[in-house]
Amino acid sequence: MPRRKAGAILPLEVSILEHGLQSETFYGFGLARAIADSDSGLTAHGTLYKALSRMTAAGLLAAEWEAPELAEAEGRPRRRLYRVTGEGQRTLATSQVPQRIAVSTSVSLA
Amino acid sequence: MSRVIRWVEAWARYYTRELSPTVAVDRRAELASDLFEHAAAEGTPAAILSRAIRGIPADLAWRHEERRAVRRLVPMERRVVGGLIGWMVGIAASSLLAFGIFSIAITIQFVVRGEIRPFSATAVTVLCLTIAVGCGVVLLLRRRTRALGALWLAPTSLLIHFGLSDLYSKSQTVARLSSEFLGWGIMSVLTMVAISLVFLAAAVLWVPARKDAR
Numbered sequence: 001m002p003r004r005k006a007g008a009i010l011p012l013e014v015s016i017l018e019h020g021l022q023s024e025t026f027y028g029f030g031l032a033r034a035i036a037d038s039d040s041g042l043t044a045h046g047t048l049y050k051a052l053s054r055m056t057a058a059g060l061l062a063a064e065w066e067a068p069e070l071a072e073a074e075g076r077p078r079r080r081l082y083r084v085t086g087e088g089q090r091t092l093a094t095s096q097v098p099q100r101i102a103v104s105t106s107v108s109l110a
Numbered sequence: 111m112s113r114v115i116r117w118v119e120a121w122a123r124y125y126t127r128e129l130s131p132t133v134a135v136d137r138r139a140e141l142a143s144d145l146f147e148h149a150a151a152e153g154t155p156a157a158i159l160s161r162a163i164r165g166i167p168a169d170l171a172w173r174h175e176e177r178r179a180v181r182r183l184v185p186m187e188r189r190v191v192g193g194l195i196g197w198m199v200g201i202a203a204s205s206l207l208a209f210g211i212f213s214i215a216i217t218i219q220f221v222v223r224g225e226i227r228p229f230s231a232t233a234v235t236v237l238c239l240t241i242a243v244g245c246g247v248v249l250l251l252r253r254r255t256r257a258l259g260a261l262w263l264a265p266t267s268l269l270i271h272f273g274l275s276d277l278y279s280k281s282q283t284v285a286r287l288s289s290e291f292l293g294w295g296i297m298s299v300l301t302m303v304a305i306s307l308v309f310l311a312a313a314v315l316w317v318p319a320r321k322d323a324r
Contacts, residue, residue, distance in 0.1 A: 028140055029147035032161075041157060042148070045118070045141060046165025050172040053137075065139075076150070077143040080136070 009060075009095050012043070012051050017060065017092040020084040027066075027079035028052065052082060060088035114155040115145050118162045125169045128253070129176050192315060199260055199312045202305045203247050206269055210240025213273040216280050232276045239269040257316035260309045267305040270298055 009017075015035045020026050026034075028049060032042040055061045061082045071078040084092075122141050126134035148158055181189070217233045220226045243266045249259025277284040288294045 027143070027147075029144045029151075032144070033151070042153075042161055044161045044163075044165030044168065045144060046162075046168030046170075046172065048165070049137065049140060049144075050165075050168040053172060077139065077146050079143050079147075080140045 009091060010051070012047065013055060013060070014092065014095055016051060016055065017084055017088050020061065020082060021089065021092070025081040025083045027081055030079075031082075055088070056082070058087075059085060060091055061085060114159050115149065118145060118158065121162060121166075121169075125173045129173065130180055133176055195308070195312045195315055198308045199250065199263075202267075202308055203243065203250060203263055206243045206263070206266060206305070207240065207247055209273055210236060210243055210269050213276050214240060216277060220280055226280075230276075232272055235272045236269065236276050239266050239272060242266045243269060257313050260312035260316060264306045264309040264313070267302040267309070270302050270305070274298055 012035075016031060019031060019034045031052075032048055036042050052061065052063070056063045062085050063080055063082050066079050066081050068078055119138070119142065122138050126137050145158065148161075184192075213236050214233075217226070217236070221228045243263065246259050246263035246266060249255040249262055251259075274284060274288070278288060279285070291297075
């Protein structure tokens with residue numbers, strides 16, 4: 001498998017950052033539902049949590065476990081809450097620049 | 111539904127084994143939360159199973175990366191010493207096993223030809239020690255049991271003494287070396303001690319690694 005270029009992010013990671021910016025914090029299953037593909041359904045566990053783990057390690061996301069009292073009050077296991085960091089926002093903005101250039105080029109050619 | 115969830119959780123326990131405890135516990139807890147939320151959102155067992163199965167390659171890739179990260183935390187000197195000790199243990203254990211099998215094969219030849227009685231005390235000792243070495247080699251093959259294997263193998267270097275004693279009457283080469291080469295006795299004792307020390311050093315080195323892996 002070819003190694004990824006430094007700073008390059010995958011479409012799934014772009015989706016995670018885009019959806020992550022829509023709320024203050026998000027968690028695994030909620031995110032899987034938000035970015036669900038109509039063809040293949042919810043993102044696979046391994047794919048989703050590997051991406052979240054990599055993005056956290058890269059500093060694009062910050063993760064923390066929610067307070068146990070909240071989870072207990074709602075009768076469910078604790079959620080691991082993520083939020084997009086400043087680095088994540090910058091990376092997303094950088095990844096969208098080539099797309100914007102491509103769109104504006106195709107518009108001007110038309 | 112609960113059977114599918116148990117299966118997914120068992121799979122998570124399997125692929126998070128021997129990782130850093132924090133990383134493993136976090137992943138399992140996060141997955142448990144996901145499974146609960148998915149079931150509560152009326153996800154079907156088939157949908158949950160499909161997510162788990164489709165994610166298997168990513169789970170394994172993630173495990174591989176995490177294990178590499180754990181290995182990188184081990185200092186370079188310790189990795190080099192660990193690798194060297196591993197090789198020495200492997201060579202010593204396989205040489206002992208080969209020597210034991212060779213001694214047994216020679217004894218069987220003599221028994222078949224009717225030149226010696228089948229169950230001499232030395233031959234039986236060689237057989238028992240060779241079996242013990244074989245068991246030690248099997249223990250060495252698994253990371254979890256390799257420290258025990260190395261400890262188990264330490265006293266089996268006695269096989270050299272009993273094997274040579276057994277071969278003395280059956281092999282002209284051994285008989286000639288032991289009678290003509292003055293340092294033969296000391297050398298065989300030193301070899302036994304050295305091999306035992308290698309096994310003991312490996313057992314000491316590998317015990318903490320075994321604890322870390324849990």
